Ligand code: SF4
């Protein structure tokens with residue numbers, strides 16, 4: 001069963017004090033109430049006295065893992081939703097961050113985020129990696145019952161219908177790149193969209209350029225996207241951002257039984273291949 005938001009909040013505050021007592025951390029990154037927005041936002045706690053600032057509510061949409069990259073030489077503690085724990089496991093598998101520099105407080109039985117369509121099809125409701133946990137672990141049986149009959153976005157559409165859907169959705173894109181910035185696994189220091197040598201994407205927004213942006217971003221995602229829905233939640237235009245990436249997520253799962261970030265020891269999808277492989281791959 002999913003743990004309640006209040007229970008998670010209460011346990012997080014208790015554990016924060018323990019974490020500060022047991023580790024010499026630079027900060028504890030979690031969720032707190034935004035001073036001006038009133039929304040649930042990332043907060044960096046510096047001392048156990050601040051533990052009461054921690055909350056977990058149904059609008060805790062941001063992925064915290066990406067913030068850690070900025071401070072990666074330091075020992076940091078972080079509150080991790082299961083999808084965030086997968087992003088962390090993925091970082092570790094890519095040697096993007098050192099496991100020894102992380103104290104992970106994982107959330108068991110994640111109750112999900114309001115309005116995030118990814119939560120309806122979420123297949124990882126307990127953290128895959130954690131030093132401390134809060135909440136009740138969700139059993140495999142409970143997870144299977146929650147996923148019974150759930151279909152992922154566009155699952156039943158033909159390629160032609162999908163294409164029409166993508167064209168319609170992405171025609172509203174203004175190329176603000178909020179989706180890229182919110183995505184935990186979109187972390188290149190220099191994104192191709194901002195490169196002018198070579199210039200992969202001309203400045204300005206048009207239906208063709210928008211589609212090129214999304215196609216290129218999507219082609220970076222197989223084997224990396226942890227299907228957290230942060231991109232879609234960040235989009236000011238309400239575009240079904242995950243419709244492309246989710247399709248590839250499920251292709252990788254069906255073809256190779258591969259889900260990104262399931263373990264820090266798991267090889268990344270593109271580093272584990274066989275030249276004789278005759279599988280159709282993602283482009284089918
Ligand atoms: S995608 Fe899963 S782990 Fe992430 S917030 Fe939603 S239910 Fe929780």
Ligand code: SF4
Nearest residue numbers: 183225226228229231
């Ligand atoms: S592309 Fe995947 S990993 Fe990135 S924000 Fe969207 S759902 Fe999450």
Ligand code: SF4
Nearest residue numbers: 173174176177179235
């Ligand atoms: S957040 Fe939405 S509008 Fe902005 S670039 Fe992404 S899809 Fe386009």
